[in-house]
Amino acid sequence: MKNKIFVVEDDPNIRDIVTAYLKKEGYEVTTVDNAEEAWQMTRDSQPDMWILDIMLPGMDGYELCKKIRQESEVPIIIISAKDDEVDKIIGLELGSDDYLTKPFSPRELVARVKRIFKRVDVSLNSVTKINNELQLGELIIDTVDRRVFWGTKEVEVTAKEFDMLIIFIKNQNRAFAREELLALIWGDDYFGSDRAIDDLIKRLRKKLDKLPIETVWGYGYRMRSEIEESQ
Template identity: 40%
Template sequence: MSGSLESHKEKILVVDDEASIRRILETRLSMIGYEVVTAADGEEAISMFHQEAPDLVVLDVMMPKLDGYGVCQELRKESDIPIIMLTALGDVADRITGLELGADDYVVKPFSPKELEARIRSVLRRFERNGASGIPSSGVIHVSNIRIDTNKRQVYKGDERIRLTGMEFSLLELLVGKSGDAFSRSDILQEVWGYTPERHVDTRVVDVHISRLRAKLEEDPSNPELILTARGTGYLFQRIVEPGEEV
């Protein structure tokens, strides 16, 4: 993906069965430099995804033919494209389910267009290289049977490529960059999602992404050896000992 809207118009696919929301978001996002395509239901969303190759999907949960969960599942089978879910006010189950299925973030309806614009910018930024401290100049980290290439944003478990979403990779990169150091959920929300401390965000966003990473990387996700829980604090990646370094 390009790092600037000037050199490349990033394309947003907006999926919502309410025509008024599609129209408002298409107008607002176009005004700030994005190319916008829309879909009115889940089946059309999948068709438009293949036809238009968007850079990010804004996806409503409740839709006819195929709901947002179904669309998210289908897209995750073949792509790590950023997905922001639009969920109902107060429906915590909607948010958690969407995150568990692979969404990167969510915005609660009713929402202000400015809030969604901010979330889009933040999520797209995660697809740029973070340049986290503690990453070797080669950009490649080996731990156990896991190989993490931060330049290519790719992860391998043995010889198998493990598909991570942009947010999953950014979270992993943050933890690995300071392996052995614990990060609070609030720190992670700020560093990875760009949420400022004064924002009251459900910290289960972090918990769900940690669970997804463990499921993909750990031999036994219920007894993790790589991504550890810091009791009373948050999470950390096991300390990586460099060759020749004393433990």
């Protein structure tokens, strides 16, 4: 089955070039020139990946990224003429998986799309347990459907938050440097600062407040094997 990609870009030249390169690689591509219409489209169809421009008429790409993350963990690549580090950090903190600055090579975009899809596939198949679940106390991770539960309550997490949970639960009590977590989660070509890791940890602690993730000062983080049970 072809992976379906939604491309949201108001520049027709960039939109056509991106579409041509993605279709050549066998992807199913749907294009739209504004965020409002793109968001409405999700009522009828859900993509396997979003490619978003930031500077769009009406709702901008950041707002659309935020809305997508509130509903889904589908991968998001931001493409933008904004090349300041703060803009990239904002995009990552809103939950995007990658940020590509214009002008960019269409081949580089395709390579990043392939890398993200490959990473998602590996994450889906890298861990096998009874019933395809990992469990630590009341934390239950369904590695096939990529769902997270605390007891009987499902907890919504993004793709990056899920990947970090998998790393921690497979390596309990091991300390990870921030740089190592960046490489494991984003890949070796990550362009931003390690603030992205701190932000992921902050979000996980907010969603799973009893999760035993410890700060290793001046180094990174670890997750203990003992977990506090609910009262």
